[in-house]
Amino acid sequence: MKQKAKFAVLAASLAVSAAVASTAALAQAEEQFFPVLVYRTGPYAPNGVPFANGYVDYLKLVNARDAGINGIKIAFEECETGYATDRGVECYERLKGKGPTGATAFHTLSTGITFAVTDKTFADKIPIITAGYGRADSVDGTVFGWNFPLGGTYWGAADMLIQHIGKKEGGLDRLKGKKIALVYHDSPYGKEPIALLQERAKMHDYELLLLPVTHPGVEQKATWLQIRQQRPDYVFLWGWGVMNSTSIKEAVATGYPREKMYGVWWSGAEPDVTPAGEGAKGYNALVFLAPAGRGAVHKDVLRYVYDKGQGAGKKEDVGEVLYNRGMTAAMMTVEAVKRAQIKYGKKPLRGEQVRWGLENLHIDPAAIKKLGFDGFMTPVSTSCLDHEGGSVSYIHAWNGKKWVVQAGSYKPDMSIIKPMIRASAEKYAAEKKIAKRDCAKEQ
Amino acid sequence: MFYRENGQFKSSYASDQQMLPILQDRVFMLGLLAFAFLVVPFVAGDYLFLSILIPFLILTLAAIGLNLLVGYCGQISIGHAAFMAVGAYAAYNLALRLPQLNFLVVLVLAGLIAAAAGMLFGIPSLRIKGLYLAVATLAAQFFMDWLFARVKWFTNYAHSGSVSTAPVELFGWKIDTPVEKYLFLLGVLVAFTLIAKNLVRCQIGREWMAMRDMDVAAEVIGIRPVYAKLTAFAVSSFYCGVAGALWGFVHLGSWEPLAFSLNLSLNLLFMIIIGGMGSLLGSYFGAAFIVILPILLNQVPQWLGVPISTAMTSHLEFMIFGALIVFFLIVEPHGLARLWAIGKEKLRLWPFPH
Numbered sequence: 104m105k106q107k108a109k110f111a112v113l114a115a116s117l118a119v120s121a122a123v124a125s126t127a128a129l130a131q132a133e134e135q136f137f138p139v140l141v142y143r144t145g146p147y148a149p150n151g152v153p154f155a156n157g158y159v160d161y162l163k164l165v166n167a168r169d170a171g172i173n174g175i176k177i178a179f180e181e182c183e184t185g186y187a188t189d190r191g192v193e194c195y196e197r198l199k200g201k202g203p204t205g206a207t208a209f210h211t212l213s214t215g216i217t218f219a220v221t222d223k224t225f226a227d228k229i230p231i232i233t234a235g236y237g238r239a240d241s242v243d244g245t246v247f248g249w250n251f252p253l254g255g256t257y258w259g260a261a262d263m264l265i266q267h268i269g270k271k272e273g274g275l276d277r278l279k280g281k282k283i284a285l286v287y288h289d290s291p292y293g294k295e296p297i298a299l300l301q302e303r304a305k306m307h308d309y310e311l312l313l314l315p316v317t318h319p320g321v322e323q324k325a326t327w328l329q330i331r332q333q334r335p336d337y338v339f340l341w342g343w344g345v346m347n348s349t350s351i352k353e354a355v356a357t358g359y360p361r362e363k364m365y366g367v368w369w370s371g372a373e374p375d376v377t378p379a380g381e382g383a384k385g386y387n388a389l390v391f392l393a394p395a396g397r398g399a400v401h402k403d404v405l406r407y408v409y410d411k412g413q414g415a416g417k418k419e420d421v422g423e424v425l426y427n428r429g430m431t432a433a434m435m436t437v438e439a440v441k442r443a444q445i446k447y448g449k450k451p452l453r454g455e456q457v458r459w460g461l462e463n464l465h466i467d468p469a470a471i472k473k474l475g476f477d478g479f480m481t482p483v484s485t486s487c488l489d490h491e492g493g494s495v496s497y498i499h500a501w502n503g504k505k506w507v508v509q510a511g512s513y514k515p516d517m518s519i520i521k522p523m524i525r526a527s528a529e530k531y532a533a534e535k536k537i538a539k540r541d542c543a544k545e546q
Numbered sequence: 547m548f549y550r551e552n553g554q555f556k557s558s559y560a561s562d563q564q565m566l567p568i569l570q571d572r573v574f575m576l577g578l579l580a581f582a583f584l585v586v587p588f589v590a591g592d593y594l595f596l597s598i599l600i601p602f603l604i605l606t607l608a609a610i611g612l613n614l615l616v617g618y619c620g621q622i623s624i625g626h627a628a629f630m631a632v633g634a635y636a637a638y639n640l641a642l643r644l645p646q647l648n649f650l651v652v653l654v655l656a657g658l659i660a661a662a663a664g665m666l667f668g669i670p671s672l673r674i675k676g677l678y679l680a681v682a683t684l685a686a687q688f689f690m691d692w693l694f695a696r697v698k699w700f701t702n703y704a705h706s707g708s709v710s711t712a713p714v715e716l717f718g719w720k721i722d723t724p725v726e727k728y729l730f731l732l733g734v735l736v737a738f739t740l741i742a743k744n745l746v747r748c749q750i751g752r753e754w755m756a757m758r759d760m761d762v763a764a765e766v767i768g769i770r771p772v773y774a775k776l777t778a779f780a781v782s783s784f785y786c787g788v789a790g791a792l793w794g795f796v797h798l799g800s801w802e803p804l805a806f807s808l809n810l811s812l813n814l815l816f817m818i819i820i821g822g823m824g825s826l827l828g829s830y831f832g833a834a835f836i837v838i839l840p841i842l843l844n845q846v847p848q849w850l851g852v853p854i855s856t857a858m859t860s861h862l863e864f865m866i867f868g869a870l871i872v873f874f875l876i877v878e879p880h881g882l883a884r885l886w887a888i889g890k891e892k893l894r895l896w897p898f899p900h
Contacts (some may be wrong), residue, residue, distance in 0.1 A: 143857035152857075181856040183844070188805065189601075192798075193841060196597040215802060218708050222799035226722070238706070289695065291706035291802050298705040315695075318804065527705060534642070534702075536712045 135172060135440060135451045136202020137162055137179040137433075140194050140211055146319035147186040147344035149374035150425055154212065155181070156416035157429025160408050163415075164400075165437055167407040172440050173449045178202055184216065186344070191216030192223075199227055204451040208232050208251075208436050208461070214292035217250070224249035225537070229454035230461055234432050235260075235368055235391045239295055239520075240527035242491040244462065245539045247528065251461050253435055254392050254483050255494035258523065259515035260367050261296035261339070263389060263496050265303050266513050267365070268337050278307040284335035286326060286342065286350055289315035293341045296367070298527075300339075302519060320346025327353040340366040340388075347375035355382035362387070368496070372424035376501045384503040389496050393427035393479035395506045400430065400475030424506060431480055438474075439464055462487045487542035549893040565743060582732055587725045595724035602837045603731040604792045609817040609829035610742050611785025616815070617824035618746055619778035620758030621671050622679055625686035626786050626814050628667075631806035632690060633660040633787025634794035635700050638709050641795075642702055649714050653734075653791055660787020661780040663690075668779030672772055675761075687808050694803045710800030727796050734792065738785065742826055745781065754778050755824075786814075820874055822883025831882035835874075840867055 139158060142151035162177050171177055180201060182194035191213060199206045208230040211217045217237040224231055225248070232251045233241070239258040241250035268283075269275035285300060287293030297313060304311045312335055314326045320342055327350075330338065338359065340350055347370045354361060362385040366375070371388020373395070401422055409418050420426060443452050443460030452460075464485045471480045485492035496513055499506045532539060549570050556562040566572045590599065612626045637656035640647060647655075667686040671679050694700050694707075701709050713722040714730070721730050745751050753774040756764035765771055794801050813836055821832020843863040847854050854862075878885050892899070 141856055143855070144860045148857075183856045183860040185860065188798075188801075193597045196593050197845075200592070214706070215708075215804065218706075218710070218800050218802070219798055222710070240705075290804060291708040294706040531710065534710055534712065 133171075133174075133176055133451070134178040134202055135175050135207055136198075136205065137177055137436065138194075138198035138201070138206045138209055139179050139181045140184050140191060140198075140209060140213075140216070141181050142184050142186045142212070144183060145185040145187075145344075146321070149348075150344050150369070150372060151186065151212065153372070153374070153416065153420060153423050153425035154429040154432075156414075156420070157426035158210070158433045159415045159429075160404050160421075160426075161400075161430045161433035161437070163408045163413055164404050167411070167413070168403055172437055173444055175440075175444075175449060175451055177437075184213065186213050186215075188213070188215040188219050192219050195220050195223065199229055202451065204453045205229065206454060207440060207452070207457050208454065210234070210432055210436070211237070214238070214295065215290060218291055221247065221250055222535070227454070228458075230458045232432070232436060232461070234435065235428075236292065239299075240524050240531060242489060242524050243528040244487045244490045245528075245542060246532045246537060247490065248540050249458065251485070251490045253461075253464075253485070253490075253492055254481065255368075255496065255515075256491060256520075257292075257295035257341075257367065258299040258520050259491075259494045260389055260496070261299040262303070262515040262520060263494075263513040264339055264365050264367075265300070265307075266516070267498055267511075269307070270511070275307055278309045281309045281337070282312060282333065282335040283309055283337045283339065284312040284314055284330055284333065285339045286314045286316060286323075286330075287340075288320060288342050288346055289317050292343065292369075296339075296341060298523065299520065302523065306519075316342065316346055316350075319344060321349055323349055323353050327357045327359070330354075330359055331357045336363065338364045340364060340370045342366070342370045342375075348378040351376060351379040351383050351386060354386075355379060361385040365389070365498070368428075371499065371501075371506070373506075374425075381503060383501050385500065387498050387500045387509075388506075390499050390508065391428060391496065392431045392481055393424075393476070394499055394508050395422060395424045395427065396478070397422040398475060398477055398479050400434075400479070403475060404430075427479055431476065434474060434476065434480070435464070435466070435483065438466060438470075461485060462490070464492060487540070487545055549890070549896075551894075565747075579736070583729070587729060590728075592724050595728050598838055598841065599728055600724070600731060600797050602833055603728070603735050604789050604797055605814070605817065605837055606830050606833040607735050607738055607792070608786050608789035608814055609821065609833045610739065610826055611782045611789060612814045613818045613821075613823065613826065613829045614742060614746070614754070614785065615778050615782035617818055617822075617828070618751060618758060619754035619775065619782075621668070621775060621778060622676065623683040623686075623782075624680050624808075624811050624815055625667065625683035625690075626782070627790075627806040627808065627810035628686040628690035629660045629664050629783040629786040630790025630793060630810070631694060631803065632663045632783075633657060633790030634801065634806065635694055635709075636660065636787065637791035637795060638711060639700065639702075641711065649716050649795075653788055656791040657784040657787040660790065661784040664779045664783020664786075665776050668776050668783075671775050671779065684808075687811055691803050691807070706802070708800055708802040709794075711795050713799075714795050721796070731792060731796060734788070738788070739826060742785070746826070750774075750777060758824075816871070818881075820871060820881055822881025825881070825883035827886060828881050828883030831886070835882065839870065843867060 141155035142148055162179050166177050182198055184191040184194050206229050210232050214236050217233050220231060230249050230251055232253055234253040235255045237252050239256035241247035241252050269278055300311050312333060314329060316323055316326055342350055364386050366388035368389040368391035376383035376386060408414050439457055439460035442463055443456045447456045462485055466483045481495040483492035494515055498509045500509055551568045554569055566575055608630060615621050615623055633656045636659040637652050640652045640655055670682040701707050713720055721727055753769045756769055757774045761771060817832030817836045820835050822828025840863055843866050844859060847859050
């Protein structure tokens, strides 16, 4: 009798645990896990928040509108980095193994964190997407097998700015004898463009002033005093977070014309100009993939996410520059997963499989239109050799109320950048003793 | 009842002077070491190693270094991250320019270079004391920041000022998995703790403590302040230099000057204040408190299943962390090590406290 009871209990508990295990497995098997590194606090929060909102909202939209990526639901988790490298690495370690197949791909949203986790990707086999930031030399997929600076690098950005002012002056040769000041965040992020600007300075014979601003960038009196003394013809701004708005305010205070200031694409969003009020009028910046505004995809976001009370931010902020950039970042990741699903099947994919998708990404104008990103995305087409996928940009100017896109688009001059990428990647490979990939064999 | 030294008679000088005079302590320490070396590598996961244990081990080493100076010799420094930076960049340049050197040699040389820098910045300590000295050491922090950000030679002319290193190799043993890193660091830390423990028990350590307790009296009984203070700065910077090299090579892999900012200096100082000044054990406690607690606090809401936003979690983390620091300093100003000592005292009497 006792034996029997024991057996019954055992059987029942086995059945229950089996049922629990199978439902857990089922729930797990249907999810693709997206890690989300954010900074919603600290001195970089004004810019970190809209990007994070756009990113998360797009993931929610894919879940609500399309029931996931081809039926595979997206699971995601945020982790606060505060833009600090050590916390970013901790977040990376925390999230890399979650979900049934581990993390899909990381957007680090910080050049410092990118540098730190790049080392780890070789062992973890998880792609790092640094759309418009990160290391410029990581375009070279043979050395940086897991980094994807999709859609643009800082070398490309600096090159396009030089092209723009060259055009404005009436030819690149007119830059001779001009003075260009680079006001930059004193970190790997801000230092990245220097190499390209120096290379171009050799070609066009302009003078380059390097004016570093220490983190977080609220103290810039000394920098702008130098600008007042030196009177550069143009100022390039390579800032982030509160540094941007402080720079523009200082420009107003020193009377430097805002029309002659050009920001990189991380120094050209609403939180950068609104604190300076009327004074910011005329300030210019590069556009990265998407300008401000609303298109077809925003209608969907409002309908499927915000109308159900699921929005990450405020309704009126949908369509801001950084919000749109967060959305395009999420979109490119989702498209990479879709692409990889064609090869590996409609199931949750590992980071290694997503990399194949990222290396074979072809977002052409037709695809952009179909996704509802018409006017908010430039074509990207990658390969194992080229992890950038092409870069097109234009300039937008702040008219006091909103960002207005200017006529004319630019492409980086790859004949200058390519040799620099190669040299820098070779040096990195030698320092880290990395064996290069053979792309011909892998496709 | 169990923790009592009754019946343990010392019959020789050696046994009287040993590091852990009580048998129970020795057993406990051996058990702890066996656990750390033999059990942890098998039970801990990647996350625990990479995000918690490895930073903890390295920062403990740095905290021990700072404790030798501040806790034992009484010279306050708020620029010790600078000496970590010196160690890291020295090791980077040695490994880059002399690739045939063994990593252990690189580590020791990096430590020595940091020691030289430490002695240089320790010279003001001969004239100024207390808070004034603290401000003078701040100069080290800003100077090193400037040096490594501006002088391109130190970073091998990297575009972005960020340097990267290859995985550490030791006699053909490539240290690249988390477990291997952990074991290597643990070995280094145990060795350096032993050295520190013996240093503070011998003549030089006693000179430091005499200097700390009253420098005039120490001078009167024949202790040379120049020698005592500068050796303290040298040894302390040596430890921090080694810790910095390990932080760069083993933990980060690639870094920029910001990795050794003033923030880290202050964190090191908090570690020894909270852990306990003038106590090696305190360095361990303090490092654990500063490294692990914020990460833990950040994850608690999620474990509990409380749905609060990422921003709120991180605000809460700061608030609770700050409150805990204040709480511990009010309850026990001598640090966590003192709490531990009180616990041991109580245990000796237990279960008959009267």
